[in-house]
Amino acid sequence: MTRFVAAVLAGAVGAFVPDSAVAQAKRYPLESVASLRLHNVIAEPATFEGKRGLRITATPEAARQEGEPPMLAWIEGLDFSNGIIEAEVAGAPASGASAGARGFVGIAFRLQIDTETQGKATYDVFYLRPTNGRAEDQERRNHATQYISYPDWTWSRLRQETPSKYESYVDLEADRWTKIRIEVRGERARLYVHGQQQPALIVNDVKSGANRRGAVALWIGSGTVAHFRNLIVTPESDSARAK
Template sequence: MGGAALTMVSASALAAPRSAVGTGLEAEAIRAIGVETARTAYEGRPALRALALENAPGLDRLVVLDTPAFGDGVIEAWISGAPSATASATARGFVGVAFRVRDEDRLEAIYLRPTNGRADDQLRRNHAVQYISHPDHTWERLRAEAPAKYETYVDLVPGRWTHVRIVVKGSKAQLHVDGAEQPTLIVGDLKHGADAKGAVALWIGPGTLAHFSGARVTS
C-alpha cells in the first residue's frame, strides 16, 4: 500500500472536540458536522462523545479528522453507539467510519446498527452492518437493488465498545470486527471508484449517542 504514513489519534485526543488534538505527529483538528461533541470518559476509556443533532441538514453527521487525504490504507477505532434519549423507535444506534470524504456529502462509509446485533428477529440481525456510498447509494437503494450484498450480521451490544478495522485498497474495502482475522463484510465495488481520495471521519446516524476512542489511520 505504498509508504507507511501513520496518523494516530489517541483516545484523549479524540476527546478534544473542535480543537487541537495530538496525533503523535503534530497537532490536528477535528470538525463536527451535524453533531454535538464533548470530551468524556466512557466505559474505561477517555473518549469523544458525539450526539447526532436533530434536523441536521444533509445525509451525514460527521466528525472529520484533519489527516492527510486518504485513498488506500487502514482505519481502526473503538466505537460505541446506542439510541439517544429522544430517538425514534426505528433508531438503531448507528455508528461507524466514513472514508474518502469529499465536500461533506460525498463519502464511502461502513457503519453498525448495534440494536440489531442481538435482536430476536433474524432479518434484523442480518442488518447489523451496512456499507453506504453517499450521495447516490443510500442504504435503501443498495438493499433494494442488491439485497444482502452490502450488509451482514455481527454480534453487537448497544453502548458497548466495539473495535473496527477497515482495510481499503482500490475499489475494495473489508471490515474486521473485534480483532477477527476474517472480515465481517467485504465490499468489492466501492461506488466512488478505485482512485477516490478524501478525509477520514467518524460517522453517526440519526437518533444516535456515540462514543469514539483510539482512532488510527495508516496509509
C-alpha cells in the same frame, strides 16, 4: 530447484504489500475536539465505560431535518485513499429516538465536502447497527453491519436493488466499545469487527471508485448517541491496491 525457489519467492513477494507502499500510522486518541471539523454534530470529551474518548450526537437542527443528513466529524489535514483505518466505537439510540433507531455508528472515508459552506458531501462509510446484533429477529441480525456511499447509494437503495450484498451479521451490543478495522484498496474494502481475522463485510465495488481521495470522518446516523476513541489511520500508496 533454484528456479523453483526463485519462483516461489517471487510469488511470495507479490502477495504482500511492500513496506515502501505503507506510510507511518497516524494516531488520534480522540480525547478532545482538536483537529476535528464538525458537520451537523456536537462533539465533546467524555469518559465512557472507563475509557476516555469523544461523545458525538446530532445538532438539534440536524435532528429535526427530514431524511438522513450527513453527520460527521472529520480529521483536518488527513488525505486518504487506500490503507487501513482502526477505531473503537460505541453506539446506542438516543433518548426519545424513533423506533427505527439502531445506534448507527461508523467511520467514513474518502470524504469530500464543500469546506466553504460545509454543504454537499460525498463519502463511503462502513457502519454498525448495534441494537441489531442480538435482536430476536434473524432479519435484523443480518443487518448488523452496513456499507453505503453517500449521497447516491443509500442503505435503502442498496437493500432494494441488491438485497443482503452490502449488509451482514456480526455479534454486537449497544453502548459497548467495539473495535473495528477497515481496509481500503482501490475498489475493494473490508470491515473487520472485534479483532477477527476474517472480515464481517466484504465490498468489491466501492462506489467512489478506485482513485478517489478524501478525509476520514467519525460518522453517526439519526437518533444516535455515539462514542469514539483511539483512531489509527495507516495510509498506503496507490501501488498497494489489491489486484
